[in-house]
Amino acid sequence: MSKNKVIVLAVLEGGMSKTETARRYGVSRQWVHELLRRHAEAGEAGLSPRSRRPRRSPQATSPAIRDRVLALRQRLAAEGLDAGAETIASHLELEGCRPPASSTIHRILRQAGTVTPEPHKRPRSSLRRFEAHQPNETWQSDFTHWALADGTDTEILNFLDDHSRYLLHCTAHRRVTGPIVVNAFLDAGSEHGLPASTLTDNGMVYTTRLAGGKGGRNAFETLIASLGITQKNGHPGHPQTQGKIERFHQTLKKWLAGQPRAHTLDGLNDQLAKFRQIYNHERPHRALNRRTPATAYNAAPKAAPKLAIQGDHWRTRTDRVDADGKVSLRYAGRLRHLGIGRLHKHKRVILLGHEEHVLTIEHGTGEVLAEFTINPDRGYQKKQNTPGPKTGGVNDVPTHP
Template identity: 55%
Template sequence: MKPKNLVIVRAVRDQGLTHAEAAARFGVTRQWVHTLVTRYDAEGPAGVAPRSRAPRTHPATTPPTVRARVLDLRRELTKQGADAGPATIAWHLEHDGYRAPSTATIRRILHAEGLITPAPEKRPRSSYIRFEADLPNECWQADITHWHLASGTRVEILDFLDDHSRFLLDIRVAAAFTGPMVVTAMTELIAQYGAPTSTLTDNGLVFTTRLARFKGARGGFEKLLAAHGITQKNGRPGHPQTQGKIERFHQTLKRFLAARPLPDTTDDLQALLTEFQTWYNTRRPHRSVGRRTPHHAYTALPKATPTGPHRSEWRSRTDKVDKDGKVTLRYAGKLRHLGIGKTHAGTAVLLLIHDRNGLIAIEGVGGF
């Protein structure tokens, strides 16, 4: 009980002060004196004790059904190997017809249940300098990662990602990818989505020969890009941060795969990758594209197109006609066997190559 409140009431009841007089004497409002006297008459001395100022109702409190759904989504998404952070949970709540609380509220709910661990030493996202293409097809990132089959066999996964929207253009598996296989995949994507303005890859030989030990002609991937006027960009050796988007994408992919039994065959793994592609593009909100799905972001704006000129390739080399009357030339990652004739077996020749066209000069003919 607050003594002053009781003194005010006794001054009115025992000393006969009016409410206005008591208010002036004790430095309070007349309304407050009236309130104290009314409470005293109704409840006695307990009525003038201090009362909590907390609101009797809490309209902003998260409803129990929403709280339960937050916890269920956290467990479900984690079990699926999907992202299960507050932003993702909020997206799923809204698409399930719930009124989603703020991400801060969702985080507090997860903390309270021990489903999230604070990481104060973790570098904040705001500290990263991000680069993003302005339009879909302005830049495609491509890379190769690996996974294992149930037998322990290591296989490779090739993927293409649109830089602007994070749209997964293609993902496929093989025992090992060769240059021609990458060219085939890129050709199919150009036919389906149109040619991009540029590509960004690492310096693997399936993408570029610029760091090859023995310098030679451009690889098949480089020739394909040149033919379409697509600008080729490669990351700095030993600096994977350049391909940061696709590196983080691989983390998402491998969480998804790790939540499922290892596949028995490459066909089984391809079925999983196709399932992943659909989920990733249409059911997974992406923080970097405003919590939209990659499919939504990819289809929301006009597509960029190549701006570079067609770049011709000129090269030459000497060789000898083999015993079968042929010379061998590598173009676009494939060996081409050119027939000269067995009568010229062992003869030195000069090969002049311009893109897909070749001219063969035979020793002693035409001044060679």
């Protein structure tokens, strides 16, 4: 027999007063009154122990927030975007709602059955992160495969800023070749300034260092060295060195899988342009304290390569050498003719300019053909030096004052 029942029987059948009963059984007089009230309303069932949980909790997550959490989870997952608790909290905050704790959001998702347990997954706290201290300190690059609707394989080339995860370049091609890598790098540099270093794997479009010394530098290596940019390559068989861009490829493919499969290369590139906008400007990143890559990229001063061809004053254009071995450009209001040499006639070239300094680089090979410091008093400009094929290293190109 429970103590509560004994107390009630002592009063109702034993004739004891409420005060005496409370003293004998070591409870308060108010508790005796409460037990008698429960017995009168529900009989012996009313004497069973009840939960001490409060009838209402002011801090409890409202049904509206719970519904919005689940709706965001469904929408983000359908779009192929990260749909974790922290990302959902960021979206709630952007919508003007005060989000609950990430642990609360995770509990809501788990109770709704939208979380797949991964008990053997390595905890994030065990990972050692390496990150550049400034934007443009290191650019990572790699390409990955993606199939069109008819099964045709394509390759998507990416350049990613190591510090901010900002997606600098993202385009699809039938095959990524050396000239494509060079042009993509120059396009990204023209838009964002040149990096102090690059980090890639050992693919032949990036380096020939594992080719047994045959053929010398490739186009990308020659260009990087000529611009005074440090080139870094990961160890063979150790993709963790380029972990950020490897992880980025997972994010990209997850998003693409949530879109209608593109039928053409142009259609895929349209999708990639849309993804780049979402990834850089709309999607908060866990590793950036829930900031977007664009916010992180623009929040700190940018690093620069050893040669001062950098920033807003740096410009690039393509041209073709004429039959006399010259190309023309406008400087200080006058047309200047750069004498590259008849040996290079009809070649397509890239002109990289910083104030009065101009480098001419062969389009598609990255070979530096000539360097000029424009004399404003002359129309015809003689080249200062000719680095020569496969030798355009940083030590071969004098640093400008």
